[in-house]
Amino acid sequence: xxxxxxxxxxxxxxxxxxxxxxxxxxxxxxxxxxxxxxxxxxxxxxxxxxxxxxxxxxxxxxxxxxxxxxxxxxxxxxxxxxxxxxxxxxxxxxxxxxxxxxxxxxxxxxxxxxxxxxxxxxxxxxxxxxxxxxxxxxxxxxxxxxxxxxxxxxxxxxxxxxxxxxxxxxxxxxxxxxxxxxxxxxxxxxxxxxxxxxxxxxxxxxxxxxxxxxxxxxxxxxxxxxxxxxxxxxxxxxxxxxxxxxxxxxxxxxxx
Amino acid sequence: xxxxxxxxxxxxxxxxxxxxxxxxxxxxxxxxxxxxxxxxxxxxxxxxxxxxxxxxxxxxxxxxxxxxxxxxxxxxxxxxxxxxxxxxxxxxxxxxxxxxxxxxxxxxxxxxxxxxxxxxxxxxxxxxxxxxxxxxxxxxxxxxxxxxxxxxxxxxxxxxxxxxxxxxxxxxxxxxxxxxxxxxxxxxxxxxxxxxxxxxxxxxxxxxxxxxxxxxxxxxxxxxxxxxxxxxxxxxxxxxxxxxxxxxxxxxxxxx
Numbered sequence: 001x002x003x004x005x006x007x008x009x010x011x012x013x014x015x016x017x018x019x020x021x022x023x024x025x026x027x028x029x030x031x032x033x034x035x036x037x038x039x040x041x042x043x044x045x046x047x048x049x050x051x052x053x054x055x056x057x058x059x060x061x062x063x064x065x066x067x068x069x070x071x072x073x074x075x076x077x078x079x080x081x082x083x084x085x086x087x088x089x090x091x092x093x094x095x096x097x098x099x100x101x102x103x104x105x106x107x108x109x110x111x112x113x114x115x116x117x118x119x120x121x122x123x124x125x126x127x128x129x130x131x132x133x134x135x136x137x138x139x140x141x142x143x144x145x146x147x148x149x150x151x152x153x154x155x156x157x158x159x160x161x162x163x164x165x166x167x168x169x170x171x172x173x174x175x176x177x178x179x180x181x182x183x184x185x186x187x188x189x190x191x192x193x194x195x196x197x198x199x200x201x202x203x204x205x206x207x208x209x210x211x212x213x214x215x216x217x218x219x220x221x222x223x224x225x226x227x228x229x230x231x232x233x234x235x236x237x238x239x240x241x242x243x244x245x246x247x248x249x250x251x252x253x254x255x256x
Numbered sequence: 257x258x259x260x261x262x263x264x265x266x267x268x269x270x271x272x273x274x275x276x277x278x279x280x281x282x283x284x285x286x287x288x289x290x291x292x293x294x295x296x297x298x299x300x301x302x303x304x305x306x307x308x309x310x311x312x313x314x315x316x317x318x319x320x321x322x323x324x325x326x327x328x329x330x331x332x333x334x335x336x337x338x339x340x341x342x343x344x345x346x347x348x349x350x351x352x353x354x355x356x357x358x359x360x361x362x363x364x365x366x367x368x369x370x371x372x373x374x375x376x377x378x379x380x381x382x383x384x385x386x387x388x389x390x391x392x393x394x395x396x397x398x399x400x401x402x403x404x405x406x407x408x409x410x411x412x413x414x415x416x417x418x419x420x421x422x423x424x425x426x427x428x429x430x431x432x433x434x435x436x437x438x439x440x441x442x443x444x445x446x447x448x449x450x451x452x453x454x455x456x457x458x459x460x461x462x463x464x465x466x467x468x469x470x471x472x473x474x475x476x477x478x479x480x481x482x483x484x485x486x487x488x489x490x491x492x493x494x495x496x497x498x499x500x501x502x503x504x505x506x507x508x509x510x511x512x
Contacts, residue, residue: 024375026279028280091392092381093393096388096506097506100504100506101509104497111499119377121376128375129372136350137353137399138397157394160420163416241367244368252353253321
């Protein structure tokens, strides 16, 4: 931590725990948690932090991101050493943006806090690695869960992403707020892509419950994903290599 | 390693070293390197691996990715424990796709090899974290270096990404093969975006040489990037928070 907020000694780190496996938590994140007085986050992510004397855990429910962010900033301003934990990377559809929204709307003194974002392995990178390298060429990431994002915007983005021939990673494909979002996204893609376009459903990647399923786009259904799934749709160049141990899915580096 | 290729005992891991800082190398990657007999990669990445007895380092020049991939596969097939190292994440514009291209074109026996991809912190995540959270909403990643990709394809992708209102991460913005690519990409964006669109130049992120510069799109120039820079262009919603310690750049979670 770089010494801002030195009057109080408090600091705030917004840290990514990666997709699940302990071997994918960076040393930087482990060190921040080891130095923390308070860890704040959504219940299942805080559950990944081992209790110890001197550390207060603050698990909170989902969908209270802004409250959680304000709590973290208040604690740090009062001198606490605070780590806000996210799954994956905190900057990708996770807590970092929520903390900055709260910071921007909060007291001016919060802008003097020592605040850092510690990156993590985001779900699409772990899913891609588990299946091969489907994100090996240009790609995009679209969050299907945001219930404040009008559907027309999502549909337009999906259509433009297909026109650009990006591989597409869909985060939060089965949110409660929009359970049919993934089926609607697939419908848009079926209107724009060939039938052999592969779709990867990567569930609970890097955990003991990991499941990978690859189906061609015409067979892809929204109910093949749940809240622990990230979905990657290949580009027109994405290929499957057949193997006894299971297929490898990858996108070559060149479109030529 | 999961035991395929058990006849030879060899295996191949394609590993991401992250953007530069030792604290961002995952334990999984460190463990693979500790177990390896051979480490293969581009010279500056192999230089990040400490020599030790029993480990052979194979540094190679840039632009020989397919030769390097074939070498790695041959060594693993002969029983070596091989780690191919990439900067960042091996699945994002790096060695994983090259290895799978070589595997697909090579002898059928290579398909029985024990081969895994070990993800890493890719440059855009580290750059985003260093600046705030500019990738906090939907975004895309475009590689400007691939000299096999026709310029018309890049230009079309950039225009579609702007139409979709993605934040955009440009990798390899100043390749020798296409030194004017970034200026041409900015020209496309200037035709589609407002003048207050922020552009982040993040050089050598997480290293002692790290430099961050944020300029509005009309002032962005290709020569503000070098071969160690990743460039992130905000979406229409990306915001700057002024602070004494330097601005925070972030994209709110919602477009509403």
